Structures are given as C-alpha cells and as structure tokens.
Amino acid sequence: MTDAAVYAGILCRLQGYAKDKRMKALHDCTLFFQARRLGCALLTANVVDFDCLQQLRPEGRVLFYETA
Numbered sequence: 001m002t003d004a005a006v007y008a009g010i011l012c013r014l015q016g017y018a019k020d021k022r023m024k025a026l027h028d029c030t031l032f033f034q035a036r037r038l039g040c041a042l043l044t045a046n047v048v049d050f051d052c053l054q055q056l057r058p059e060g061r062v063l064f065y066e067t068a
Contacts, residue, residue, distance in 0.1 A: 004029040007053065014052060029053065037062040 007065040008026040011017070017025060028049050035042040044050050050062045 001035060004033045007033070007056065010056065011052060015049070025026065032057075032060055032062070045064065 004026060005063050008022065011025045011029065011044045012022050020044040028042050030045065032042060032050065034052050036057070036059065041063050042050065044067065045065055045067060054060055
C-alpha cells in the first residue's frame with residue numbers, strides 16, 4: 001500500500017489530477033501493485049494511467065484493450 005500511495009501521488013502530479021481524481025489514482029495504483037506482486041497481468045482499457053505506471057515501473061505487466 002505504501003508503494004501504491006507514493007505512485008498515486010506521482011501519477012496525480014504527472015497527469016495534473018484535481019482532488020476528485022486522487023482516490024481513483026490510488027485505486028489504480030493499488031490494482032497495479034497487487035497484480036505485480038501476484039505475478040499477474042492487469043487487463044484494462046485505461047491507457048492513460050496504466051501506461052504511465054508501466055513506464056515508471058516496467059516490471060508490471062499490463063494488457064490494454066479497446067472497446068469498439
């Protein structure tokens with residue numbers, strides 16, 4: 001949770017999020033670090049946030065998809 005909180009703060013600063021988006025960033029970071037810890041890939045359509053996280057922590061595996 002500590003890593004998730006730190007990276008949520010970094011993500012908020014990089015993306016310029018307002019206060020109402022900070023909890024969403026924390027949830028995204030928690031999912032990212034939990035998946036990384038378990039050795040799982042995270043499947044998401046949220047390219048903006050998770051691409052940034054993957055660039056910061058490249059050992060995390062993320063699969064992106066698009067809806068038609």
